[in-house]
Amino acid sequence: MSPIITGLLLAVGVSVFVMTMAGRIGVLLAMKPENRLDNIPQRAAALLRFGLGQKRMVDPEEFTPGFMHVLIFAAFMTLALRTVMLFVMGFSETALVLLTDLTEPFWAANPALLTVYKLYLLAKDVVAVGALLGCAYFVYARAIVKPDRMSPSWEAYLILGFISGLMITEFLFGGSHMVPREQSMPLATSNFVWWEPATSVVGMAMRPLGYTVAHVLGVAGFWIHLSIVLAFLNFLPWGKHFHVITGLPNVFFLRLGQGQRNTQSAKLPTPNLEKEEFGTATMKDLTWKQGLDLYSCTECGRCQTHCPTYITGKPLTHKGVNQDLKHWAWDNQMWIEEGRGPSGTTEPLPEIIGSALKAETVWACTSCGWCETACPVFIENVPRLIDMRRYQVQVKADFPPEIQRVFEGIERQGNPWGLGQDRRDEWAEDLALPTWGDGGGPYEYLFFVGCAGSYDDKQKKVSRALVKILREAGVSFATLSKQEMCNGDTARRLGNEYLYQTMAKTNVETWNSMGVKAVITQCPHCFNTIKNEYPEFGGEYRVINHTQLINDLLKEKRIKLSQVMNEKLTYHDPCYLGRHNGVYDAPREVLKAIPGLEVVEMQRSQREGFCCGAGGGRMWMEEHIGTRINHNRLNEAALTLKHAEDPNTPYPSATDKQKPGQVGDYKEPGGKGIVAVACPFCSTMLKDAVNDTGREELIKVKDITELVADALEVKTGTGTVAPSVAVSAKPE
Missing domain, CATH: 3.40.50 (Rossmann fold)
Incomplete structure (x- = not known):
């Protein structure tokens, strides 16, 4: 090929990338320090499982798009080595011949190495085809299906075009080397090889064009491929696909405990108040890991699928918060790094609330943890918002008035x-x-x-x-x-x-x-x-x-439970018991032990459970915007009980692509039965929803403990067991 052209492309592409990245890294360095280098073995294991292994991408609610993303990711990882080979070929004619002609004496002298190389080429072909399939799927999804969680984006089509272009040009380049100089050579022996099946097919298709045309197409494919690689590289730090660079590091630096059954996602960082760590006011008060979180947001929208604020029309989506903060940081890079504002003079950074975010956005979060459960790159949304609340409360004394009495x-x-x-x-x-x-x-x-x-x-x-x-x-x-x-x-x-x-x-x-x-x-x-x-x-x-x-x-x-209850029941998972602490089985096993009780699951249950609306201190705050979260949840419970009575009752999917959460839009009275809870906040919220929606005669909200006490077989006589106690309290 041409060392001069290859060198120029590489020099320009890498130089521009380094300059861009210097600014991006400078913003992170201007943020607060944080130790994320503890317990390296555990972090490495998480990287293998969730980063390289893409474990969260294939979660049940998004298995198909997740699998398609895995195909593209596998192609990226496998073709990274191929890209290095292509640049080497651009500099060295010898490397070009050696890597494209496996009949060279070098390979005959190194048969083991030849076998390894052929196996790599086979893997390269397979994953490249998989990547094209993944790209086709996402084009279809965006253009035809139009999932609610995916925002319209020209950038997405451009990136899909880049990825497809890389795969196609790789096939063109490889296929051109399978077209013989003489057309009389037998097709089977001159074109198809098992170690490059897809490339061989392309070579077969190119053969009728003749060697010269095929060679020109191959050369064009080579230079276009290198150009796309460098263009892609420089585009990444400017858009949502920055996660291609930052995603794996973000997984490595995850909050330890994430991804396990006992997630500890509700364990908030503890600031040192003696050092006046009173919360987040400006962008420089974020830690570098919180900044890396912003860079790593893929805008996939998985955080929205079961987000109570998004589903009920509140001014908060964690995807939106990440984008608002990220773009503000990028637009004001020098302000964060050097203190020079838009006017070019030194001036203090503005507070995040009021410049990048609105106050109602920060106060809307119920801290249910769905966003962190769903995020494939482990972005820590909740602690960042709580830190902003800390500043509003402890420094500015600016918070919703109804919580003043709570503090008092x-x-x-x-x-x-x-x-x-x-x-x-x-x-x-x-x-x-x-x-x-x-x-x-x-x-x-x-x-x-x-x-x-x-x-x-x-x-x-x-x-x-x-x-x-x-x-x-x-x-x-x-x-x-x-x-x-x-x-x-x-x-x-x-x-x-x-x-x-x-x-x-x-x-x-x-x-x-x-x-x-x-x-x-x-x-x-x-x-x-x-x-x-x-x-x-x-x-x-x-x-x-x-x-x-x-x-x-x-x-x-x-x-022992002996009292029979001929009731239908559905169980509501409390966020702080289930999602945050992984306690899903115990409540269900208790309910199943109660004689006669028919337990039916809501669609949004266990890991995908939907919040009652009381978490994050929202129990004590008014809900003025959108529909009430507790109404949405109670509507789903009513529909679940009705569907259990009559399976012909329409039961839309909770994860419908166009309209997620529509099971919470059910307005009919619903079926008769019990909503079991295991949390006083959930009990209050769902009982209020029963009263608000006029379902008092149909639905009862009871804690699991009450149901067990009602079904309990009480021992009689005098033994070592203390006497049982009648359950009674003042009327509500």
């Missing part, structure tokens, strides 16, 4: 309702419960009742039902009675980190001094906070959710 209630009375601390144990006045530290014991478990279990009339019934079950099973437990205080989850997720850390440190100090080793919770938010976040403050406890404990008691035959 926790500060003054140790609960978000602001009810008197002296009333915390009223729910158990007649139960004669042991109190930790009262001289009795020792106790195996601390029953952390929680604020809802102590003060909310609906949840008091659950607290009493759980006591009934624990006593019937002979579980050794005690409560803190009036000493119990809020664990601080609500304050933390609403941005009041100072209040959260105060509560956490106080609780840990108290529990440690009492010798607490194991904790029972009936609230997934308490469960997550105590289990995953308290260890940073010295609170190392064995934490068990009430559904897990009940399931264990059933398996150990310490309780």
